[in-house]
Amino acid sequence: MNAWLQAILWVLMIIVVMLVNGSLIIYMLRKVLGAAHLRIGPQELGPAGIFQLIPDIIKLLTKEDRHPTHSDKWLYILAPIIIFLPILVAFGFLPFGYHMVAADVNIGLLMMLAFIALVPLGVFAAGWASHNKYSLIGAVRSIGAAITYEIPLLLSVIPVVIMAGSLNLSEIVLAQADSIWFIIPALPSAIIFLICAQMETNQAPFDMTEAEGELVAGFSTEYSAMRFGFIFLAEFAGNFVLAGLAVTLFLGGWTLPGIDPAAMGIFAPIVFVIKTYAVIFLFMMLRGNFSRFRVDKLAQMGWKRMIPFTLVWIIVFAIGFRGFQLVQPSVGPFLNSLLGGG
Amino acid sequence: MGASPYVQMDKQVLIDQVSILLDGLGIGAYQIAEEGKLGIVVRADAEDVARILKALRSSTELPFEQLIDLFGADVRERIEITYRLRSLMHNIDLVVKCDLPYEDSYSSVGHIYAAAWLPERELCEMFGLSLLNHPNPKRLLTTEGLPPFLRKSTAIRTKEEIWD
Amino acid sequence: MGLNSSQDATSTGSTISDYISRDHEIIDDHEVVSQEDLTEGYINPGWLSPEPPSGITVPRNVNRIADDPLQLCTDHYLLNVGPQHPSTHGALRVVMELDGERIMSGEAHVGQLHRGIEKLAEHRRYHQLATLVDRADYVSGITAETATALAVEQLAEIEVPARAQWLRCLMSEVNRVASHYMWMGPTGLDSGAMGIFLYMQHDREIFLDVLEEMTGQRLMFNYVRPGKVTGDLTPRAEQLLRDYLKIGTQRLQEHWDSLFASELFQVRTQGIGVLTREQALDYGATGFVLRASGVDWDLRRDRPYDAYNQFEFDVMTRTNGDIFDRMVCRLDEVRQSLRIIEQCLDGMPEGPVAARVPKVLRVPEGEACGIVESARGEVGIHIYSDGSDRPLRMRYRPPTLYSLAMAESLLPGMMLADAIVGMGSFDFCFGEVDR
Numbered sequence: 001m002n003a004w005l006q007a008i009l010w011v012l013m014i015i016v017v018m019l020v021n022g023s024l025i026i027y028m029l030r031k032v033l034g035a036a037h038l039r040i041g042p043q044e045l046g047p048a049g050i051f052q053l054i055p056d057i058i059k060l061l062t063k064e065d066r067h068p069t070h071s072d073k074w075l076y077i078l079a080p081i082i083i084f085l086p087i088l089v090a091f092g093f094l095p096f097g098y099h100m101v102a103a104d105v106n107i108g109l110l111m112m113l114a115f116i117a118l119v120p121l122g123v124f125a126a127g128w129a130s131h132n133k134y135s136l137i138g139a140v141r142s143i144g145a146a147i148t149y150e151i152p153l154l155l156s157v158i159p160v161v162i163m164a165g166s167l168n169l170s171e172i173v174l175a176q177a178d179s180i181w182f183i184i185p186a187l188p189s190a191i192i193f194l195i196c197a198q199m200e201t202n203q204a205p206f207d208m209t210e211a212e213g214e215l216v217a218g219f220s221t222e223y224s225a226m227r228f229g230f231i232f233l234a235e236f237a238g239n240f241v242l243a244g245l246a247v248t249l250f251l252g253g254w255t256l257p258g259i260d261p262a263a264m265g266i267f268a269p270i271v272f273v274i275k276t277y278a279v280i281f282l283f284m285m286l287r288g289n290f291s292r293f294r295v296d297k298l299a300q301m302g303w304k305r306m307i308p309f310t311l312v313w314i315i316v317f318a319i320g321f322r323g324f325q326l327v328q329p330s331v332g333p334f335l336n337s338l339l340g341g342g
Numbered sequence: 343m344g345a346s347p348y349v350q351m352d353k354q355v356l357i358d359q360v361s362i363l364l365d366g367l368g369i370g371a372y373q374i375a376e377e378g379k380l381g382i383v384v385r386a387d388a389e390d391v392a393r394i395l396k397a398l399r400s401s402t403e404l405p406f407e408q409l410i411d412l413f414g415a416d417v418r419e420r421i422e423i424t425y426r427l428r429s430l431m432h433n434i435d436l437v438v439k440c441d442l443p444y445e446d447s448y449s450s451v452g453h454i455y456a457a458a459w460l461p462e463r464e465l466c467e468m469f470g471l472s473l474l475n476h477p478n479p480k481r482l483l484t485t486e487g488l489p490p491f492l493r494k495s496t497a498i499r500t501k502e503e504i505w506d
Numbered sequence: 507m508g509l510n511s512s513q514d515a516t517s518t519g520s521t522i523s524d525y526i527s528r529d530h531e532i533i534d535d536h537e538v539v540s541q542e543d544l545t546e547g548y549i550n551p552g553w554l555s556p557e558p559p560s561g562i563t564v565p566r567n568v569n570r571i572a573d574d575p576l577q578l579c580t581d582h583y584l585l586n587v588g589p590q591h592p593s594t595h596g597a598l599r600v601v602m603e604l605d606g607e608r609i610m611s612g613e614a615h616v617g618q619l620h621r622g623i624e625k626l627a628e629h630r631r632y633h634q635l636a637t638l639v640d641r642a643d644y645v646s647g648i649t650a651e652t653a654t655a656l657a658v659e660q661l662a663e664i665e666v667p668a669r670a671q672w673l674r675c676l677m678s679e680v681n682r683v684a685s686h687y688m689w690m691g692p693t694g695l696d697s698g699a700m701g702i703f704l705y706m707q708h709d710r711e712i713f714l715d716v717l718e719e720m721t722g723q724r725l726m727f728n729y730v731r732p733g734k735v736t737g738d739l740t741p742r743a744e745q746l747l748r749d750y751l752k753i754g755t756q757r758l759q760e761h762w763d764s765l766f767a768s769e770l771f772q773v774r775t776q777g778i779g780v781l782t783r784e785q786a787l788d789y790g791a792t793g794f795v796l797r798a799s800g801v802d803w804d805l806r807r808d809r810p811y812d813a814y815n816q817f818e819f820d821v822m823t824r825t826n827g828d829i830f831d832r833m834v835c836r837l838d839e840v841r842q843s844l845r846i847i848e849q850c851l852d853g854m855p856e857g858p859v860a861a862r863v864p865k866v867l868r869v870p871e872g873e874a875c876g877i878v879e880s881a882r883g884e885v886g887i888h889i890y891s892d893g894s895d896r897p898l899r900m901r902y903r904p905p906t907l908y909s910l911a912m913a914e915s916l917l918p919g920m921m922l923a924d925a926i927v928g929m930g931s932f933d934f935c936f937g938e939v940d941r
Contacts, residue, residue: 214926460908483940
């Protein structure tokens with residue numbers, strides 16, 4: 001019974017984190033993009049407009065919930081949930097601190113990537129069910145883009161797994177606490193991962209699925225009220241999950257260099273969230289000012305550039321890492337003294 | 343001062359050259375003259391206009407590369423159609439005019455100047471002409487069933503509107 | 507310089523001909539015209555046969571790519587873009603036939619904004635025409651007003667005071683800059699770049715402030731009347747312009763860096779939507795469209811009106827005729843406009859701003875045509891007068907109506923995403939197309 005209670009508590013906590021995070025990211029997006037665009041952003045409600053979200057939510061909740069006449073009704077209702085749920089589950093694998101993870105499983109990384117990869121399915125369902133050609137084009141684009149970025153995304157985490165020797169996200173974090181942040185030896189992987197994460201979350205310059213200039217609002221054209229709210233929330237939650245995954249894999253997760261992980265205590269989630277929001281800030285700055293990729297150019301970039309590059313990089317990295325392991329007994333103590341004995 | 347690299351052709355020379363060109367085509371019924379503020383104007387029969395435009399466009403020494411404007415005007419007895427051509431090389435405009443009676447048909451010149459495709463549709467809907475030889479002879483600006491607006495006989499307000 | 511030295515745009519590899527490498531099949535006509543025939547030389551031997559083809563002639567906007575049996579067979583579908591689409595820049599509706607994301611054919615439907623301006627003009631006095639033509643091209647009204655005033659002045663033989671002429675030039679250039687900023691930004695927005703739109707609006711505000719200061723209005727100026735302008739240069743307007751001139755070059759460089767220098771934007775625009783020099787001439791292109799296709803032509807220099815023969819400025823041309831060149835051409839024009847504005851402010855002659863024009867102007871019988879270089883191309887106001895106080899007929903030559911035919915002809919073979927940016931690059935203003 002205790003296990004059940006614990007599980008329910010975790011789910012509730014994840015939902016609360018997701019909602020709070022969603023509202024924070026929306027406020028941050030408005031302010032960051034506003035500053036990048038010489039605008040002010042929200043400023044009327046509360047100090048610096050921090051309560052702007054409340055009327056937004058009221059608006060979403062009270063709007064008419066309509067669905068198009070010839071739509072596939074059940075799929076139309078189901079699609080926002082299909083988009084929302086995998087992200088919610090993926091939250092469960094993120095380590096927020098020492099033993100602060102909802103599902104500490106051995107294949108946490110794989111599970112997380114698998115659940116994130118389900119999102120395009122929901123996007124496609126939404127576009128397909130809407131009975132709208134713009135939605136359909138957006139949906140087809142999302143599938144085309146998904147098979148483009150999922151492969152480099154998976155390939156880019158392999159160097160991390162090689163270094164950590166584990167697929168458990170908590171162990172990956174602890175491995176980084178023992179040595180160095182993995183972004184330093186695996187910088188190309190980190191860059192590929194960030195690009196793919198930007199594609200995964202449908203953000204400019206990879207927002208072909210919603211491309212407001214071309215497809216009105218892409219797959220979500222026909223969605224209104226809280227159904228749209230779900231899609232909206234899932235987008236920001238996905239933002240957080242992928243940024244959090246990037247932090248976990250490459251930026252040391254909730255640890256800080258030179259501090260004993262067990263001693264982080266309550267500061268661990270704070271460090272993790274701050275790091276995650278720094279990565280989200282990077283995403284937003286990318287989003288501000290670039291032209292959108294054309295869908296065929298994106299496929300070219302994915303298949304002709306990123307996949308061959310990551311494949312070659314994995315081989316190079318594996319050889320280099322093995323070589324490092326061979327010479328480490330002789331140079332290891334010297335490196336350790338350089339890194340402060342950690 | 344920014345001076346134009348194109349030297350404007352003398353108007354009398356233009357009149358002479360166009361006359362030679364049109365005489366060579368065997369077009370008898372045309373007048374060419376300088377008309378007030380408008381420049382050189384060629385007035386010809388409606389059925390000759392396509393040949394005249396084609397000759398003016400393909401002429402090597404006097405190429406009028408561009409059709410700048412095409413429009414009609416209801417001058418109370420008939421519809422006067424104006425083509426404004428431009429020679430960039432000689433920096434001069436030439437106006438070609440022809441008359442059509444009301445309710446007549448207008449033959450497209452889009453195959454000579456592609457610029458004419460859309461203005462022709464507008465011309466024909468606005469003056470109630472029927473459009474021939476056009477790939478897409480539909481109305482351009484207004485919907486079916488509306489009167490030809492730019493005719494003088496079409497009032498800008500209906501009787502009821504005036505009464506109100 | 508000059509026509510003959512302009513580089514031939516066909517040699518730079520048009521994307522359309524890359525897409526449509528196979529033969530064309532013409533609907534409703536058994537004639538098969540290859541792409542070489544369509545682009546090689548603007549005089550097509552087929553179209554200039556001794557007799558014009560009878561019946562249906564070559565419909566350039568419905569060229570189809572012949573179905574290749576070796577390719578994956580897919581159904582075509584119709585997509586209705588507009589009139590409420592966010593990127594059609596006004597009330598344009600384009601019905602596209604799509605194969606996946608590739609456009610097979612497209613037809614523009616216009617007229618949603620038709621207000622009968624030409625008909626209404628027949629019931630207005632000559633002073634009142636400026637009010638109407640403002641509503642036609644609602645983004646650069648001053649130039650259209652100038653064209654109207656020029657036509658009426660030619661007919662009525664009114665001498666315009668020198669200061670009024672200079673003020674017209676100044677305000678035309680201010681309006682041109684505002685218009686170019688208004689339309690470059692959204693074209694960036696069409697390609698997905700959000701920032702540049704707001705940066706350019708930020709700059710445009712200054713020019714709108716100047717227009718408001720001088721005319722009392724931000725869009726419908728009603729400033730240029732036959733024989734005069736309605737307001738003199740105010741100190742605040744001059745100060746605003748002088749302040750902007752100090753930072754203008756730097757601001758243009760920033761716009762260049764934030765949009766044009768971005769490789770993503772270049773990939774999206776270079777070599778796409780190519781309008782060759784011959785096509786541009788054939789379709790009656792004027793203004794920046796013509797100059798981007800390599801024709802060195804500007805009415806301000808070649809047919810100087812008002813005081814334009816007293817200014818030093820360059821006519822900016824590009825050679826490729828693609829979307830990128832049309833955008834860059836406009837950015838270069840902004841730089842030249844700033845030069846003209848500076849010269850206007852420095853050398854403005856003293857004197858009255860209005861000639862003595864009767865309250866009810868009756869012009870002699872005849873016809874006249876006032877042509878000016880608007881932000882979008884050549885605006886020509888053709889007035890028939892029958893000797894009364896109202897025109898018998900007023901024709902507004904809308905440059906973007908002609909651009910619309912060009913955009914329509916470029917659609918087949920383009921991707922949907924490119925078509926949106928491509929149509930944006932022609933700078934449509936539907937108040938003007940529909941009148």
